């Protein structure tokens with residue numbers, strides 16, 4: 103969509119937030135930090151009333167690092183299990199299994215399938231994001247299990263997207279976030295281009311110390327590709343109206359309902375392994391992949407909209423979504 107309706111958007115974001123809280127309280131008791139789902143049952147899909155093959159979906163989370171943001175308090179390590187299996191919105195009856203929030207730029211999650219996803223002609227897998235109306239684009243990386251040990255200890259390849267050649271896209275970009283110096287202070291940051299700043303909260307508090315999720319760490323470093331800002335204020339400073347730049351993020355990103363690759367049945371963006379590129383941006387030919395990483399690609403606080411942070415529900419092998 104071209105125009106965001108601020109009121110509607112705030113409702114959507116609040117819903118996501120509440121959903122995350124409900125989910126965490128439900129799953130804290132049973133999920134371990136980096137959990138595995140060994141279920142092999144089939145369940146009914148709300149969309150087409152056929153059964154869904156659970157083996158299509160992520161079966162294990164290997165790593166999850168939340169970058170400072172407004173959901174730090176609900177982004178418990180246990181909520182990594184939200185990335186596994188079938189999202190609540192695709193099951194009958196629907197369940198509260200909700201999003202995993204990645205936080206500000208650089209936050210990421212690594213998940214794997216219990217089989218290799220073959221690089222067939224066209225799109226190969228989908229990263230699920232629900233019906234989110236306000237895109238918060240995340241970058242997707244893929245990995246083969248080259249050494250065959252079942253672990254994501256091989257080489258990551260970024261899947262290129264519509265903004266890969268954008269002059270405001272930075273590869274090999276690094277941000278260091280610093281723990282707040284007091285309870286009333288903001289999280290500060292420094293990037294690899296020499297820029298510094300602080301994360302300014304927007305929802306219900308006047309400081310962002312609560313955005314720091316790792317009390318035992320004084321700083322956190324994230325590296326990856328930074329995408330251009332997604333939003334601009336089409337209104338005024340007193341009457342803000344944040345909208346997505348038209349023509350940007352047309353394909354290749356997670357949590358992007360605006361994308362031409364958005365699948366309205368399963369509610370997610372489809373990805374083609376053939377778009378894999380190496381660290382220099384050169385195309386790489388992969389016959390299959392076993393692991394994916396989703397990383398928040400935007401580093402922007404858009405006025406009252408606040409942080410632009412990727413939230414996803416998991417991922418699935420398209421060849422098993424029949």
Ligand SMILES: [Ca+2]
Nearest residue numbers: 221222224375
């Ligand atoms: Ca393909």
Ligand SMILES: [Ca+2]
Nearest residue numbers: 247251253255
């Ligand atoms: Ca491996």
Ligand SMILES: [Ca+2]
Nearest residue numbers: 238410411412
């Ligand atoms: Ca978000």
